[in-house]
Amino acid sequence: MHNIVCIKQVPDTREVRLDPKTGNLIREGVPSIINPEDKNAIEEALRLKDEFGGTVTVITMGPPQAEEALREALAMGADKAVLIGDRAFAGADTGATSYTLGCAINKLGKYDLILCGREAIDGNTAQVGPQLGEILGLPQITYVRKVVIRKNIIEAERALEDGYEVVSTQLPVLLTVVKECNEPRIAAVADIIEAYREKEVIAWSAKDVDGDKARIGLNGSWTRIRKAAAVKPQKGKVQILEGSVGDVTKTLVAEFNKRNLL
Amino acid sequence: MNFEFTKEQLLIKKMVKAFADSKVAPLADGIDEQCNIPRELLAELKKLKIFGIPYDKKYGGAGGSYFEMVLMIEELSKVSAGLGFFMAVHYLGATAINLFGTEEQKKKFLPRLCSGEAIGSFGFTEADTGSDPKAVTCNAKLVDDGYILNGQKRFTTNGSEPGVLVTFAKTETGVSAFAFDKFQEGYSVSKPWEKMGNRGAETVDVYFNDVKLPSDSLLGQEGKGFGILLRGIAIGKLNMSAISLGLGEASLEEAIKYAKQRIVRGKPIATLPTTQALIANALVLNESSRWMLYRATEMASKGLGDIDYESAVTKLYIAKAIKDSIDYSLQVHGCYGYVRDFKVERMYRDIRLMEVIEGASEVQRVIVASNALK
Known part of the structure; x- marks a missing residue:
């Protein structure tokens, strides 16, 4: 079984602070991590490799420092890592990013599964996985929380707001996974040393990916970010209700109704 | 001079910390109370592949250096010095074999020691x-x-x-x-x-x-056993100092957390100059210990200098410095630092070993002074 995992290096938003004056994110000194649900995707690919054998290839599009994310994936057990980086990719929106990843995946050759995290914690669009599935012409199962494979058939549980549904299709397929899917393994120390000293991260430029220039980077993007602003939480007046539980409840319900909150 | 960790070392620190926080922290009090390493934890430690970090891959080691070994012990000891000590002693035995064993002895013992199947x-x-x-x-x-x-x-x-x-x-x-x-x-x-x-x-x-x-x-x-003893414990002293450093860092973290939470007369005690002085004192001792340990370990990893002397200086200083550092952190807690409900109490007990083990501080002073006076 040959599986490809698409990952993204993101700032650890648990460590991000807001500038109290400007409301902007302070990114200096914020550690970079593998996007958490992408880590679940890596784990699922490795779990399937443990079960069925085969290989796991991780791929990312990003700046040179994204190599760190790939090294961690190699330390977790991935066999091959590809870093797609080029100035020509700068400013890519989710569509151009998906197109670029699609071109790279086509160059990688045969595969059984493409795995992505549901969404990245810095953009929260959840678009790259599904767009990539469309570009590659694959069936896709999103929001996956459990995977069972028998022969050439995959059966997956999709997490819904109030339950789950079971979806089945043939391989090859693209999956986007949610955090409930598994608990990503912690890379072993000896494997980290091996990942840094003995394993290779393959670097591909725009030329290597060999896509349509009109569909990559800023030029290939259909969307533009016109403005980003921090939303300042508005503070309302605090009102302390007094009286019996019954009276307080009635007043509270009336107030909620007045504000169309119920 | 380079004061930066490599990317590889940063990832090792991060992963061992993630392991310590998720797998060791819930067991740390039990390890202390029952005085043993649960077998389930030992199985998890084997999966983390930390038993043969500085040894050659041909013997089952990771092919790393003493530096990565020290970082691992420091991180584990922040959560459980008992576990750090278990690992440090394992390395004491394994390193003596790695340094002085014949090819046959290394092949006989190191693969089992590196996998964690055998504990040194x-x-x-x-x-x-x-x-x-x-x-x-x-x-x-x-x-x-x-x-x-x-x-x-x-x-x-x-x-x-x-x-x-x-x-x-x-x-x-x-x-x-x-x-x-x-x-x-x-x-x-x-x-x-x-x-x-x-x-x-x-x-x-x-x-x-x-x-x-x-x-x-x-x-x-x-x-020629005494030479093996001296060199073996020279590396061992780096690991003992790594346990100390981990304890110093963790106890200060506890003190800072407590100082921000504990309200006296309407204000957190972190706002009091007296508390700040205690925290500053602990911080200075931790930082000086950190750089002393990292320097000596880097030298040992690269085979530079006289490691018998360097490790003696390092342990002599750090054992006392971190004992004082934890004392300051305990003082921040007031009487709460004296009861088992607060982690600093365990750390205060743990650090005391470091002035008497692998040559008491008096013995380290003899080594240090002999070097200065020769």
């Missing part, structure tokens, strides 16, 4: 001798096909764990070092000592009663 230990101390080789009473009698070992070793940490022991005994030509599998015929241990701290690793007395050792158990040359 190291026995020099006896009931009436600490660092004096002349007072060693254990003896190894040369016979046709090896040696017959008799005697008793005191305070042998991990002596009750299945694995490999490096120990020292008198032979015809002086004190010699031996490496062999524990629990063969004639090997037995006492019940564990009830220790003040570092209670994860069991410390026992070990009894040798006509233990038959094949001739390839001799480590290094006969009569």
